[in-house]
Amino acid sequence: MIKIKVNTKGRYDFIDLTERVAQIVEKSNLNSGIVSIFVKGTTAALTIMEFEEGIKKDIKNILEKIAPENADYEHHKKWQDHNGAAHIKSAIIGPSLVVPFEEKKLSLGVWQAITLIDFDEKPRERELIIKVIN
Numbered sequence: 001m002i003k004i005k006v007n008t009k010g011r012y013d014f015i016d017l018t019e020r021v022a023q024i025v026e027k028s029n030l031n032s033g034i035v036s037i038f039v040k041g042t043t044a045a046l047t048i049m050e051f052e053e054g055i056k057k058d059i060k061n062i063l064e065k066i067a068p069e070n071a072d073y074e075h076h077k078k079w080q081d082h083n084g085a086a087h088i089k090s091a092i093i094g095p096s097l098v099v100p101f102e103e104k105k106l107s108l109g110v111w112q113a114i115t116l117i118d119f120d121e122k123p124r125e126r127e128l129i130i131k132v133i134n
């Protein structure tokens, strides 16, 4: 199990992790299997997407319709914080991914990028837990 730290800026910070995950698979002692990637925390998420500016804007626009940042959330009353929208987006997209690999290469399509999205309202240091499994 490998833990890596990633510094994020928050507020829809998209970070392409594909190269880092590919290197971990490359250095593992397995030729084929699956790699699981998990982000700790309830205001970030992992997805696979085309890592392109238009898609980033589209994802942001759609998610803002579902959970606008400046709306009122019950969560704010409980903790006196303001990241209720981030918690919802994180819960919808989810904290983990599983990607297969063969001959030490991730079985991703050409445009598929393993992407961390941080929705929180402030910069964060994120911990990712990566496990290469036979």
Ligand code: ZN
Pocket (backbone or CB within 6 Å): 075, 079, 081, 082, 083, 084, 087
């Ligand atoms: Zn919160």
